[in-house]
Amino acid sequence: MSWISKTFTSSIGRKIIMSLSGLFLCTFLVVHLIGNLQLFKHDGGAAFNTYSHFMGTNPIIRTIEWGLVLGFGFHIYEALMLTRRNKAARGSQGYVSNHSEQNSEWTSRNMGILGTIILIFLIVHLYNFFWRARFAGDIPKMGGADPLTRDYDNLYMAVVDSFHIWWYVLLYVAAQISLGYHLWHGFRSGFQTLGLNHRKYTPAIKYIGYAFAVLVSAGFASMPLYFFLFTNAQGELAANASAVLQSVAAAF
Amino acid sequence: MAGSNPNAKPMNLTLKVWRQPNRQAQGKIVDYQVKDISPDMSFLEMLDVLNEDLLRGGQDPVAFDHDCREGICGSCDLFINGRSHGPEKGTTTCQLHMRKFSDGDTITIEPWRASSFPVNKDLSVDRSAFDRIIQAGGYVSVNTGGAPDGNEIPIPKEISDRAFEAATCIGCGACVAACKNASAMLFVSAKVSQLALLPQGQVERKTRVENMVAQMDKEGFGACTNIGSCAAECPVGISLENIAILNREFLAAKASSNNLA
Ligand code: HEM
Ligand code: SF4
Ligand code: FES
Numbered sequence: 349m350s351w352i353s354k355t356f357t358s359s360i361g362r363k364i365i366m367s368l369s370g371l372f373l374c375t376f377l378v379v380h381l382i383g384n385l386q387l388f389k390h391d392g393g394a395a396f397n398t399y400s401h402f403m404g405t406n407p408i409i410r411t412i413e414w415g416l417v418l419g420f421g422f423h424i425y426e427a428l429m430l431t432r433r434n435k436a437a438r439g440s441q442g443y444v445s446n447h448s449e450q451n452s453e454w455t456s457r458n459m460g461i462l463g464t465i466i467l468i469f470l471i472v473h474l475y476n477f478f479w480r481a482r483f484a485g486d487i488p489k490m491g492g493a494d495p496l497t498r499d500y501d502n503l504y505m506a507v508v509d510s511f512h513i514w515w516y517v518l519l520y521v522a523a524q525i526s527l528g529y530h531l532w533h534g535f536r537s538g539f540q541t542l543g544l545n546h547r548k549y550t551p552a553i554k555y556i557g558y559a560f561a562v563l564v565s566a567g568f569a570s571m572p573l574y575f576f577l578f579t580n581a582q583g584e585l586a587a588n589a590s591a592v593l594q595s596v597a598a599a600f
Numbered sequence: 601m602a603g604s605n606p607n608a609k610p611m612n613l614t615l616k617v618w619r620q621p622n623r624q625a626q627g628k629i630v631d632y633q634v635k636d637i638s639p640d641m642s643f644l645e646m647l648d649v650l651n652e653d654l655l656r657g658g659q660d661p662v663a664f665d666h667d668c669r670e671g672i673c674g675s676c677d678l679f680i681n682g683r684s685h686g687p688e689k690g691t692t693t694c695q696l697h698m699r700k701f702s703d704g705d706t707i708t709i710e711p712w713r714a715s716s717f718p719v720n721k722d723l724s725v726d727r728s729a730f731d732r733i734i735q736a737g738g739y740v741s742v743n744t745g746g747a748p749d750g751n752e753i754p755i756p757k758e759i760s761d762r763a764f765e766a767a768t769c770i771g772c773g774a775c776v777a778a779c780k781n782a783s784a785m786l787f788v789s790a791k792v793s794q795l796a797l798l799p800q801g802q803v804e805r806k807t808r809v810e811n812m813v814a815q816m817d818k819e820g821f822g823a824c825t826n827i828g829s830c831a832a833e834c835p836v837g838i839s840l841e842n843i844a845i846l847n848r849e850f851l852a853a854k855a856s857s858n859n860l861a
Binding site for chain 2: 350354359433436437438442444446447452453456457536540542543545
């Protein structure tokens with residue numbers, strides 16, 4: 349084995365790949381979230397569909413997309429390899445009494461489970477939007493008078509439709525909660541793995557990580573909840589939206 | 601609560617102790633009663649009382665590791681009530697006092713668990729994997745000849761303090777025992793950063809971290825996921841910062857050493 353493959357199959361080497369891919373995925377989340385905020389524009393999906401068309405066809409974006417595939421690929425592969433290694437290291441005879449909750453956070457001990465929930469969501473999510481748009485081609489076109497946008501996929505309506513299916517909304521929200529917990533630990537952990545631990549910066553990284561985890565997961569979760577609760581089948585504000593809002597507010 | 605209380609009453613306790621005749625045998629938890637335990641006893645002295653009772657009754661005493669009984673050798677590797685060295689922060693088992701428990705308590709006592717730490721007998725654990733990691737690089741080579749002058753090599757106070765902090769690791773293995781991944785990285789990082797900080801450690805700096813990490817992996821310890829149980833359970837407070845230093849040292853050594861293998 350060459351020194352390079354030895355480095356990256358060692359325990360620390362694998363952790364470095366885990367961390368670099370995880371932090372790279374964090375930058376992807378930011379772009380994805382900001383782009384998706386256009387769902388809230390209430391323009392019948394014009395902005396969102398134009399953006400989606402750009403993301404799906406621009407050659408630069410299509411190239412970066414491969415980086416994303418690799419990022420997920422490496423992250424999931426290394427998660428598997430490390431989890432296997434760590435399970436073997438722990439051994440088959442467990443403790444009769446183990447109070448790990450007294451010495452560590454729940455999220456940090458359950459990254460694999462949280463990641464698996466994210467993975468299940470990811471597969472459903474990719475099939476529902478990415479696969480149908482890119483490969484199946486069964487998403488209706490926007491139509492309308494504008495010759496520029498007429499032939500764009502109406503992904504906006506695909507989103508609105510999905511976000512009126514209760515189990516899809518539930519899966520989406522559960523996945524975002526998992527993502528939030530994953531990042532609660534993962535963001536800070538990624539820096540530590542890279543050796544970036546310094547008494548000046550580590551406390552800041554910790555709180556930025558917490559804020560990042562909450563903002564990103566709440567941001568993504570707000571979309572299905574908004575469309576499910578407050579809009580009609582066309583994605584327009586439902587007639588009873590303010591009444592629903594009041595009863596939601598009253599529930600708290 | 602804390603501190604010795606001359607009026608404290610002796611305690612009666614139920615112990616749930618892991619008994620295992622040898623390495624290959626199946627072990628199990630066995631219940632024992634101990635009576636009239638003074639709150640001023642250490643945990644190991646309480647086990648001495650149990651063993652005297654067992655011997656008097658013609659039974660096999662419980663094997664457990666201990667040596668200095670003053671918190672410096674790292675031998676007393678007991679997992680007590682679900683925690684390395686028991687629930688008290690910053691102590692070894694020999695420094696844990698019975699006044700931290702109450703009359704009538706049930707206490708579960710298990711050996712360290714990890715594939716790389718096989719159980720010899722009962723609560724006694726083979727931690728020679730740690731010795732082999734140290735042999736792989738946790739030392740500095742010293743030339744023979746006249747003793748060098750103590751102050752010949754200038755070391756800034758801040759650096760020497762940090763090196764000494766890392767050097768306080770007693771090799772007890774509480775970090776491995778508590779870790780969900782049975783990772784030895786806190787132990788390895790303490791030695792690597794101690795020696796990387798000091799001028800004496802520079803000669804072997806790169807080979808040290810390469811060889812120690814290779815040996816750590818070969819012994820089958822897990823990979824750190826920054827859970828932090830290790831640092832929380834470490835009796836001498838080795839911090840997670842050392843693991844970050846270990847990762848930096850490892851990457852730098854791999855990128856720049858002349859070792860192609
Ligand atoms: C958008 C999706 C994801 C993001 C942004 C993300 C981010 C991260 C980050 C930043 C870390 C910390 C890396 C480190 O400590 O070195 C991490 C760790 C981890 N991730 Fe993910 N992850 C994602 C998806 C997944 C998936 C799908 C899985 C599992 C199939 C997974 C499993 C794990 C595991 C097991 C760890 C190791 C725990 C640790 O080292 O702290 N992640 N992730
Ligand atoms: S790092 Fe702490 S817990 Fe681990 S072996 Fe050293 S002293 Fe024991
Ligand atoms: S017996 Fe030496 S540290 Fe406990």
